[in-house]
Amino acid sequence: MNDVYERTTRGGWFDVSEEYLDRLVDEGSLSDYLTDELGSAEEFTVTRHDQGHSNETLFVEWGDREFVLRRPPAGETAETAHEVTREYLVMDALQETPVPVPTTVLACEDESVLGAEFYLMERQHGDVLRTDEPERFQSETARERLSEEVIDTLAAIHSVDPAAVGLDDFGYPEGFTERQVRRWSEQFTWAFDVTGEEREVPEVYELMSWLTEHAPEGHPHMLVHGDFKLDNLMFAPGTPPDLTAVFDWELSTLGDPHTDLGLLLLFWQEPDDPDPPIPELMPTFTAKPGYLSREELIERYERESGIEAENLRFYRVLAAYKMAALGEMFFRRHLEGNAADSLYPKMRDGVPRLAKRTLEMAKGSGDVSL
Template sequence: MTDSYADRLVDEDALRAFLDDELGAVDAFSVRRHRAGHSNETLFVTRGDDEYVLRRPPAGETAEKAHDVLREYGVMDALQDTPVPLPETVLACDNESVIGAEFFLMRKLDGDVVRDEEPERFASAGHRRRLGEELVDSLAAIHDVEPAEVGLGEFGHPEGFAERQVERWSQQLMWAFDTTADEREVEALYDVMAWLQEHVPAEHPHALVHGDYKLDNVMFAPGTPPELVGVFDWEMSTLGDPRTDLGWLLSFWRDPDDDPAVAEAFLPTFVAEPGYPTRQDLVARWEDATGYAYDHDRFYRALAVYKLAGLGEMFYARHLQGDADDPLYPRMRDTVPALADRAQRIIDGDAPL
C-alpha cells in the first residue's frame, strides 16, 4: 500500500507478526486494500498459499455503533453451520495496538460481487431471474434462522426495533449535520423524520436481520446459473424486524419504469433490464419463503431511503473532516437531498412499490 490514507489502516509488520503467532509463520506475506466498499475497510491478505480478507473500521472519527467489526465477526462465526452462505471465519482481534483498530480475518471466496455492471455470463432472462431469486432466497434463509439455536438468542432486542431504527438513524443524521450544516442543509429530512416517528408499526415480526442486505453485499460463484456463495457486511446485524431488511433491499432495486436520475450514485441500473424480477416479484418470493407479510410498505421503504440518506450524510461529514478519500463521499452533497425527496415521494404515495 502506497497512499497516505491506506497507510493509516494497517501496520503491515505488526499484522504479520500477530498472524505468524496465531496461524504459524510463512515466507510470503502481502496486504492490499480493496477500494470498492464505502463503509468498513476491506484488506486482502496473502500468507503463503492462503488468501484472506481483513475487515476493520475506517480511519478517523465514526458515528457510534456504525462500524462494529467484532459484532460482524460474531454473527458470521455463529452462522457457519447454517444454510446462510458465508465465508469461513478465521479469527478476531480486539487489541487495537496491533493495527490501530479492532479487526477480524476470514477466508477469501472466489466469485463476483455484482456492483456497477452485469457479468456477461448472467446476461440472459433466465440467469437474470435466477440472480434475483438467489438474492431473495438467501435473505429468507437469514430470517429463517432460529437465533437461540446458534448462540444468538441474546444478540439483540427485537421488541420496538423499528422505532429504535428511526431514533438511531436520526441520531446519526444529527451527528453528521454537526459537520455538514455549514456547507448546506437538508430541511426535507426533518419532515421525513417526523413522519417516520408517527407511523412506526405497532407490531412486527421478530427475526435475525442483516441490516445492510443488498446486491453488492453478496458474492456469486464463477459460472452459471447464478449461485450466491457469500453474504458480507454484517456489522449492522441484530435481532429485529425482518421487514426492514426487505425494505432496504427494495430501496436499491430499480424497476423498468423508475426515474434513472434518482440517487444514481447508489443504485445499479442494470437490474431494470428485461428478465430481472420486479420489486413486487421480490416481495412475493420473500413472503412465500418466510411466511411473513410485507405490511406497511410505505414505512419500510421510506425508512430505508431515510437510512440511506443518513449514511450518505455521514459519508459527506467524513469527507469534510478529511477522514476519507472515497470519491463517492463528496457526491453526497447533492445525493442526500435527492434521497430526501425520494423518501418524501414514497410517503406521499408518488413512488409506489
C-alpha cells in the same frame, strides 16, 4: 491502479493516499500478530479494496492463504457505527446454516495492533454485482434465477433460529423499528455537526417526523442482516447464478425482517422507475427483461419465509432514510479528511436529492406502488 493501494514486503504504499493508508495498517504490527496467531509466512501482501463504502476492506495474502481483513475507517466515527467484531460474531454463528457466509478465521479486539478492532475471513472469489451484471448472466433465464437466489437467501436469513446458533442475545427485537428511526436520526445529527456548515438538508427533519409517526407498533422478531442488497452478495464463477456469500453484517441484529425487505426493494429497479438519485449507489440493471418484479419478489419471499410482507411504504422510506444518513456520514468523513473514497464528496448533492425523493415517497407523490 484504479484507487487500489498496495503495500508488500518488498516496498511501500503506492499512491498519493499513503498518509491515510498508513493510518489503516501498520504492516509490522499486523505481521507480528499474524505470525503469533497463524504461524510465519514468507510472503505477506496487503491490498486495499476500494469498492466498499463503510468499513475498510483489505485483502491479505499470508503465505499461500488469502484473507479479507475488515476494520473501521480511520478517524472519528458515529457511536455504534462500524462494529466489525459484530460482523465476525454473526458470520461465525452462521457457518453451519443454509445462509451462505465466508469462512471466519479470527477476530482481534486488541486495538493496539491496528488502532482498531478487526477480523479476518477467508477470501472468496466470484462476482459482486454493483453497477452491472456479468456477461454470463445476461439472459432472461439467468436473471430470473439470480432474482430467486437473492430473495431465497433473504428468506433463509429470516428463517434462522437465533437460539439454535447462539444468537439469542444478539439484540433486542422488541421496539426495534422505532429504535431504527431514532438511531438513523442520531447518525444524521452526528454528521450535521460538520456537514451543516457546508449545506443543509431540510427534508431530513420532515422525514424524522413522518417516520416517527408511522413506525409500526409490532413486528416479527427475526435475525436481520441490516444491509441486504446486491453489492453485499457474491455469486460464484460459472452459470447458472449461484449466490455463494453474504457480506457486510455490521448492522445485523435481532429485529424486524421487513427492514431488510424494504432495503432490497429500494435498490431493485423496475422499467418505469425514475433515475436513481444517487446513481453510484443504486444500480438500474434489475430493470432488464428476466429479473423478477418487486411484486414477484414479495410473493416469493412470503412463500419461502412464511412472513407476511406489509406496510412496505414505511419500510422503503426507512431504507431510503438510512441510505441518506449513511451518505451524510460519508460526507462528514470526506470533509474531515478521514476517507480515501471517491464516492464521499458526491454526497454533497447526492444526499439532498435522495432526501427529496424519499419525502415524496413518504407523502405519496413519488413511487408508492408498494
